[in-house]
Amino acid sequence: MTEAILVLEDGRVFRGESFGAVGETIGEIVFSTGMTGYQETLTDPSYKGQIVAMTAPHVGNTGVNDEDFESRRIWVDGYIVRDPARVRSSWRSNRSLDEELAAQDVVGISGIDTRALTRHLRERGSMRGAISSTSTDVDAVLQRVSAAPTMKGANFLADVTTDQTYVVPAVGEKRFTVAAIDLGIKGMTPRRLAERGIEVHVMPATTTYEQIAALEPDGVFMSNGPGDPATADHAVETLKDVLAARTPYFGICLGNQIFGRALDRGTYKLTYGHRGINQPVQDLTTGKVEITAHNHGFAVDAPLEGTFETPYGPGRVTHVCLNDDVVEGLALLDQPAFSVQYHPEAAAGPHDAAYLFDRFVELMASTSSASEDA
Secondary structure: OOEEEEEEOOOOEEEEEEEEEOOEEEEEEEEEOOOOOHHHHHOOHHHEOEEEEEOOOEEOOOOEOOOOOOOOOOOEOEEEEOEEOOOOOOOOOOEOHHHHHHHOOOEEEEOOOHHHHHHHHHHHOOEEEEEEOOOOOHHHHHHHHHHOOOOOOOOOHHHHOOOOOEEEOOOOOOOEEEEEEOOOOOOHHHHHHHOOOEEEEEEOOOOOHHHHHHHOOOEEEEOOOOOOHHHOHHHHHHHHHHHHOOOOEEEEOHHHHHHHHHOOOEEEEEEEEEEEEEEEEEEOOOOOEEEEEEEEEEEEEOOOOOEEOOEOEOEEEEEEEOOOOOEEEEEEOOOOEEEEOOOOOOOOOOOOOOHHHHHHHHHHHHHHHHHHHO
16 A cells, blocks of 8 residues: 555644545645545535545445436545445445545545544644645645645635536426526535426526526525635625525525625634534524534624624524534525525435425515515
8 A cells, every 4th residue: 555644734744545546635624524425525516625534434335326426526635534445335336435536536545543633623723734645755745735725715616617507407397497506516406406396597606697687587596615705706796686686595505605795794714614414503493403414614704693784684694503603594584585504405414404495495486476466
């Protein structure tokens, strides 16, 4: 086995073995607490620019198949596991995880103490780091890490978005048309919308409001995506026009942060973020607690109690993380717009939040009925 090292920007070093492609990669080191769904994690575009450490010790036991990809490729910039499976044992498997990482040129490391790494990141925060299986010169690797850009100020939307609009047809009778802005959308999301009779037009991140309006959609959706929401100015301005037109809106993850910015709220970087499929969130509108799938390192700054003023009337926080009181959802009170910070499509995760797609349908239906009555 080829020796590999993991070097963090604060100088901590872990030594292990190469996993996946041989090479060197630099990115923000983060950890994911999901016990399952590593293939969906790897192919989530929101992980662009990040090296992901899995807290589950055994990874790769079900191999890789061609059905569970959430996008066209693996997006993580590096992968860290403690104990990779030596044998893939699922009947659905086409190849091993190690083979897939190598085929897609994803540099990884195995055999390190991922518990110690996770505790380090929880105490000191997510930070830049490098995996190298081509150099054991720690000082030289650390210099390259220190020269690398940070996640704050990063914009990867041009890398992950679709090049051109495509349509996911409604399943069964078509009820609505939705313009879905692809900021790094996962494949399960338009499928969840289509299952509810929605014809989904997945559009590039550079889409203008005029292009959206030309579609005459019943609603607008903005997806998850990577990078710092403070850099997504085009999407924010587009959403402001959508809100001014009172078109129903639903956003998730980055779409929640963009909604927050459109409502004149700020965003900030979390110390180590939320990544996994076991995050407890309370819906403040119903009091219900749900277990949810997350992947975000930034959050919206908004008051958890009461309402706050926006250019579109009063808004409120609708969902909150019970682990750390981070804002997990927003809504306007006087017009049809809401968002959540997590992933209700929940591929490889809990389905507690699937009702949010139904809430979006109800919002479009009530808006359509009001327009007809008028």
